[in-house]
Amino acid sequence: MTHHLSRRALLRHTTAMAATLALPPLAWAQPDSTTRLSVGFPAGGPADAIARLLAGLMAEGGSKFIVENKPGASGQLAPDAVRKSGADGSQLLVTPASILTMVPHLYVKPMYQSLQDFVTVGGVCDHSFALAVNGASPIRTLADYIRAAQAQPEAAHFATAGAGTGMHLLGTLFSRETGVKLTHVPYRGTAPGLQDLMGGQIFSSFNPLPTMLELHRAGRIRIIAVSNPGRVASLPDVPTFTELNLPALELVEWYGVFASADTKPQVLEHLRAQLAKALAKPELATAARKLELEPRPVDGVSLRKMLEADYQRMARVVKSTGLSLD
Numbered sequence: 001m002t003h004h005l006s007r008r009a010l011l012r013h014t015t016a017m018a019a020t021l022a023l024p025p026l027a028w029a030q031p032d033s034t035t036r037l038s039v040g041f042p043a044g045g046p047a048d049a050i051a052r053l054l055a056g057l058m059a060e061g062g063s064k065f066i067v068e069n070k071p072g073a074s075g076q077l078a079p080d081a082v083r084k085s086g087a088d089g090s091q092l093l094v095t096p097a098s099i100l101t102m103v104p105h106l107y108v109k110p111m112y113q114s115l116q117d118f119v120t121v122g123g124v125c126d127h128s129f130a131l132a133v134n135g136a137s138p139i140r141t142l143a144d145y146i147r148a149a150q151a152q153p154e155a156a157h158f159a160t161a162g163a164g165t166g167m168h169l170l171g172t173l174f175s176r177e178t179g180v181k182l183t184h185v186p187y188r189g190t191a192p193g194l195q196d197l198m199g200g201q202i203f204s205s206f207n208p209l210p211t212m213l214e215l216h217r218a219g220r221i222r223i224i225a226v227s228n229p230g231r232v233a234s235l236p237d238v239p240t241f242t243e244l245n246l247p248a249l250e251l252v253e254w255y256g257v258f259a260s261a262d263t264k265p266q267v268l269e270h271l272r273a274q275l276a277k278a279l280a281k282p283e284l285a286t287a288a289r290k291l292e293l294e295p296r297p298v299d300g301v302s303l304r305k306m307l308e309a310d311y312q313r314m315a316r317v318v319k320s321t322g323l324s325l326d
Helices: 007-019 046-058 077-083 142-151 166-178 190-199 209-217 265-279 282-290 300-321
Strands: 034-039 064-069 091-096 118-134 157-160 183-186 205-208 221-226 252-260 294-299
Touching (some): 034 046, 046 252, 077 091, 118 142, 118 166, 118 209, 118 265, 118 282, 118 300, 142 221, 157 166, 190 205, 205 209, 209 221, 265 294, 282 294, 294 300
Parallel strands (some): 034 064, 157 205
Antiparallel strands (some): 091 252, 118 221
16 A cells, blocks of 8 residues: 655655754854855755754854755755855855765756865764665565566656755666666655655655655655665665675765855854864764764864865766766
């Protein structure tokens, strides 16, 4: 039997990741100021939940942090806004790494240059991805999935939160590594794609694990593989792609906070210190793990090295797939 969940209910479920974890405001050194945390995805996904968590942790003494969702263009609208935001640090980008490391290599004319347009404030956490089918589907293993896709190639779709995302890359890599033709169906965020997966309108979905876990536990979807290097503690019976002889699909997405490259040095150092203070709070680790995120606090200097290394690595990966977007 196929389970159905309204779009509104699904959005409530995913946004609950952030809303139920409201944290008490902490003191901030700049009273009566407002900083916008820009997110390139709709409310309800991991990036939005992380930004709202940080907004609570970083707000102090009259200072406010608000989250601005700017979905569209494969997550490029939020970075584009932040790069133009000036030198005062009043607008920050909270983003998964792929928006800065992968997306610029996918587009013929990207909206920004990641290594030139941004400075790193700090790293926050990471998560893996998962491949899932409808909870009522007879598909229970990756071998089942491949056989079903080969038997009905016209119906072998995979949904993602948008073109040019890490999930899109995973689906493309899956097709390349297995020889199975899959059709990509991009959605505007995670919620509508998961809605259609549960409703039986879509064959499968690659999505961030945090957005899928509770739906898997409820039997509405079935996760059949994860992109983590090792098995996920909360899903001990679900194999990794590496275990299934698909090591090219090993992918962990880290999240960071960035500012415009025009940001004044003293402002940047202040932001880095304040973020580090927030990330050191025990509330962060507790809240992150409730969201199925792994806390990975990283200082700004180290994050810059990560950004540069992953930017170069993703250039090679994207080139190997032949994937390109206008």
